[in-house]
């Protein structure tokens with residue numbers, strides 16, 4: 001068996017230690033005589049798995065007591081609707097930052113439920129390569145909440161700060177940056193993330209919601225889309241994604257073993273710096289994003305000659321460096337270097353890029 005370095009943007013690589021543990025526990029979890037996949041979500045075994053995963057996530061992110069941690073389904077894309085359904089009722093209005101492809105989708109969905117004020121729009125000539133300066137960001141007085149995407153997965157654009165929205169709840173789509181470094185949860189009203197980038201397998205969605213934002217859903221909100229339903233039932237209103245929840249729990253333990261979010265953050269910053277330095281130090285590769293807001297997680301880059309893209313991908317694949325093709329809307333390459341990508345994987349990519357430039361540049 002050979003495992004490759006998988007630079008996929010999502011579903012993404014998982015830590016090998018986690019996969020091995022899941023493999024060892026696959027047929028018989030801790031003497032239960034069955035796989036976690038086969039267990040009742042209401043049995044004491046799964047309840048212990050679920051409780052431990054939540055406790056570990058709370059510890060990692062230092063989630064204050066007045067926040068619920070919800071284990072949901074439907075992906076971040078369902079949250080694009082759940083957020084306005086649950087939060088917009090207070091004024092019927094919300095502010096959104098438009099900084100890339102995912103925030104565009106969040107805006108399109110929110111418009112079904114109220115007046116959406118796009119207070120930040122960073123699109124220039126069809127491209128997103130910047131975020132606003134900290135003091136450029138204002139808040140509408142009547143906004144029920146402010147929504148932004150701290151890391152735009154497709155464009156590789158990331159906020160290096162948390163916007164200050166005063167008393168207005170700040171909502172963040174952290175799908176591609178959650179657990180990548182320490183975060184002050186108390187600055188947010190709501191944080192959400194699909195699991196398939198930094199948490200676990202696809203099918204699980206995490207929402208960290210401040211208590212006062214729960215129980216305010218607009219009339220007609222289906223039970224499954226109401227945070228109150230899930231908060232009251234400890235995310236067991238219906239059958240939760242049990243196996244994803246279990247694997248997320250293994251990943252949380254793995255992140256703790258890396259030194260928690262502080263340790264993870266140091267590793268991630270080193271990985272990103274290494275790759276951007278290699279790109280900037282070459283005449284052959286280019287990253288279009290303003291250096292002040294380059295993502296630690298998703299690094300898009302182009303080759304000096306796009307005619308060489310196919311050859312680059314072919315040779316990279318042969319060298320065990322997979323899924324480097326850029327998003328169709330941006331072109332070129334994209335290396336997603338989430339938590340589970342080891343430093344050795346980034347080094348292998350840089351070595352390959354250097355050699356490719358030498359032979360094709």
Ligand SMILES: *Cc1c(COP(=O)(O)O)cnc(C)c1O
Nearest residue numbers: 075076077102153173175176194
């Ligand atoms: C991947 C991603 C999404 C979409 O997530 P789904 O779980 O597929 O709905 C949304 N937002 C961001 C920032 C993402 O990276």
